[in-house]
Amino acid sequence: MLALMRFLSKLCACLLKRFKRGGGRGGGATDDAGDEVVDSFDIFFELRALQIATNFFSELNKLGHGGFGPVYKGLMPNGQEVAVKKLSLESRQGRREFTNEVKLLLKLQHKNLVTLFGCCAEGPEKMLIYEYLPNKSLDYFLFDKEKSASLDWPTRFRIVTGITRGLQYLHEEAPLRIIHRDIKASNILLDEHLNPKISDFGLARLFPGDDTHVNTFRISGTHGYMAPEYAMHGYLSVKTDVFSYGVLVLEIVSGRKNHDTKLSSEKQDLLNYTWMLYQAGRTLELIDPTIAKYNADEAAMCIQLGLLCCQQSVAERPDMNAVHLMLVSDSFTLPRPGKPGIQGRGGRWTTSSSALTNTNASSTLTGATKASGGGSFVEEYSRNSISVSSIDEGR
Ligand SMILES: Nc1ncnc2c1ncn2[C@@H]1O[C@H](COP(=O)(O)OP(=O)(O)OP(=O)(O)O)[C@@H](O)[C@H]1O
Numbered sequence: 547m548l549a550l551m552r553f554l555s556k557l558c559a560c561l562l563k564r565f566k567r568g569g570g571r572g573g574g575a576t577d578d579a580g581d582e583v584v585d586s587f588d589i590f591f592e593l594r595a596l597q598i599a600t601n602f603f604s605e606l607n608k609l610g611h612g613g614f615g616p617v618y619k620g621l622m623p624n625g626q627e628v629a630v631k632k633l634s635l636e637s638r639q640g641r642r643e644f645t646n647e648v649k650l651l652l653k654l655q656h657k658n659l660v661t662l663f664g665c666c667a668e669g670p671e672k673m674l675i676y677e678y679l680p681n682k683s684l685d686y687f688l689f690d691k692e693k694s695a696s697l698d699w700p701t702r703f704r705i706v707t708g709i710t711r712g713l714q715y716l717h718e719e720a721p722l723r724i725i726h727r728d729i730k731a732s733n734i735l736l737d738e739h740l741n742p743k744i745s746d747f748g749l750a751r752l753f754p755g756d757d758t759h760v761n762t763f764r765i766s767g768t769h770g771y772m773a774p775e776y777a778m779h780g781y782l783s784v785k786t787d788v789f790s791y792g793v794l795v796l797e798i799v800s801g802r803k804n805h806d807t808k809l810s811s812e813k814q815d816l817l818n819y820t821w822m823l824y825q826a827g828r829t830l831e832l833i834d835p836t837i838a839k840y841n842a843d844e845a846a847m848c849i850q851l852g853l854l855c856c857q858q859s860v861a862e863r864p865d866m867n868a869v870h871l872m873l874v875s876d877s878f879t880l881p882r883p884g885k886p887g888i889q890g891r892g893g894r895w896t897t898s899s900s901a902l903t904n905t906n907a908s909s910t911l912t913g914a915t916k917a918s919g920g921g922s923f924v925e926e927y928s929r930n931s932i933s934v935s936s937i938d939e940g941r
Pocket residue numbers: 609610611612613614615616617629660676677678679680682683728732733735745746760761762
């Protein structure tokens with residue numbers, strides 16, 4: 547499967563090469579592992595070609611606007627559809643560092659990750675060019691009463707499993723370990739068969755020393771996916787992503803946002819409400835009422851797993867290897883979760899080069915690493931896990 551993915555990805559890259567700067571160049575050098583090294587010659591798209599593809603970045607072609615800038619749909623002359631993300635935020639990174647980071651990100655390939663085709667760094671603007679996904683992002687489906695009906699239980703379970711595999715790849719298997727830092731429903735894109743693909747992985751690397759944009763606080767003002775230790779102290783580890791993943795799993799099962807002020811006070815906060823139901827033995831009441839039929843064992847497992855991933859203590863959250871094992875193993879008994887942590891939200895955020903400060907969270911820190919500023923952005927991780935040994939798929 548990996549070989550097929552690589553082949554398809556290279557095929558796309560070859561087709562697109564014609565529209566990149568100086569296109570038509572022959573094969574690149576080869577690294578130790580026998581993979582073609584993506585040199586800077588291959589990764590660039592011409593600004594002119596992107597302007598034409600997106601109808602000069604017209605509003606009609608705009609797919610959305612996130613914390614990094616707008617995203618446009620583009621159609622290349624060979625018929626290939628692309629998504630062009632304009633990075634409108636100030637980055638301290640120069641062109642060379644940006645290019646180096648993009649080269650590294652191009653090495654990340656997995657069926658549950660959005661494929662990055664290349665970048666454009668002509669003039670003041672920097673852009674990333676991705677595969678275009680026709681169904682946009684999970685939030686469009688999940689939080690829309692009509693559209694969410696198309697997400698039946700098998701589809702939701704497949705989405706949970708796909709996100710798990712994508713995140714497991716980023717944390718444990720990729721040539722470059724990536725802490726995503728912004729796992730949420732709008733960063734899960736869906737292909738034509740509603741298979742999930744994680745987007746925006748590695749973007750934090752393009753803005754070293756500026757943690758704030760990653761979570762779009764300036765836009766949303768709230769962020770209910772954030773682990774308490776990261777929200778309060780800027781402590782970053784793979785378990786930061788595990789916390790966000792846990793919140794997302796509960797959103798997928800319940801079909802509602804992690805915080806919804808339109809609901810009664812006991813239901814407003816998804817984590818608190820789930821915990822209350824779990825303690826009362828009424829877990830299945832959480833399930834989205836638009837789901838007509840579901841597998842109760844799978845649904846209960848997802849809810850318990852979601853709570854486990856959102857534990858206050860970093861050490862009590864499973865790592866993604868353990869999560870994957872829990873999902874696919876028939877014989878595995880999930881540990882009982884304790885009370886979940888408080889999400890990083892609703893506090894006052896301050897922009898500093900090294901961390902975020904929130905006024906409303908407390909945390910228990912184990913095995914986490916403080917997110918560092920400047921160029922030495924450390925993507926450390928913790929292998930602290932509850933009980934389960936990791937799966938080695940022969941990487
Ligand atoms: N490759 C893509 N294919 C199709 N649609 C996309 C693609 N990438 C992004 N989009 C759409 O554009 C919207 C904006 O994406 P963007 O990543 O900029 O914002 P966001 O995910 O809401 O916030 P953040 O900046 O925190 O990631 C997404 O919600 C999605 O619907």
